[in-house]
Amino acid sequence: MNPDTGINTRPCADNCGTMPACAPLAVPYVPFQQQGNKKYDQANALANGTVFPALNLPFHLKVDADTLPDSHSTQLQALLFVITELGLYLDTHQDDTEAFRLFQQYTEMAQEAKKQYEEMHGPLTQLSAGQDATYRWLDDPWPWELKKDGGNQ
DSSP, X not given: OOXXXXXXXXXXXXXXXXXXXXXXXXXXXXXXXXXXXXXXXXXXXHHHTOSXXXXXXXXXTOOOGGGSOOSHHHHHHHHHHHHHHXXXXXXXXXXXXXXXXXXHHHHHHXXXXXXXXXXXHOOSSHHHHTTSSSOOXXXXXXXXXXXTTTTXX
């Protein structure tokens, strides 16, 4: 804390994503991402709305990661969410090699998960629907029609 200005000049620690008590309500506060931050696994990232615990601000509609369905579609959605989050982070932190390695790792995992999902449940996009011998985009069931007890997820 600078005694002359009253401003905290030390960097915030991880998981310090709360608004300071001294911040006026009319000024938005966004925590600045540092390199080397801790990261959630993909299920917790999806449930918290961020990969980075330091940016995990309290959201009223937060989902408990343990309550997410254990399905192929949820697993793929979580992987794609982490890729998007890491991509946004890399837009401003291009030199973070650890984050880039994670981005590559999750991209590879998502490609494999998408392939497995489509082999079991059909195409996720029209692009995928055109890769077989016949056009399969309109084949049933649609993801929201899948039964929870039938193993179709």
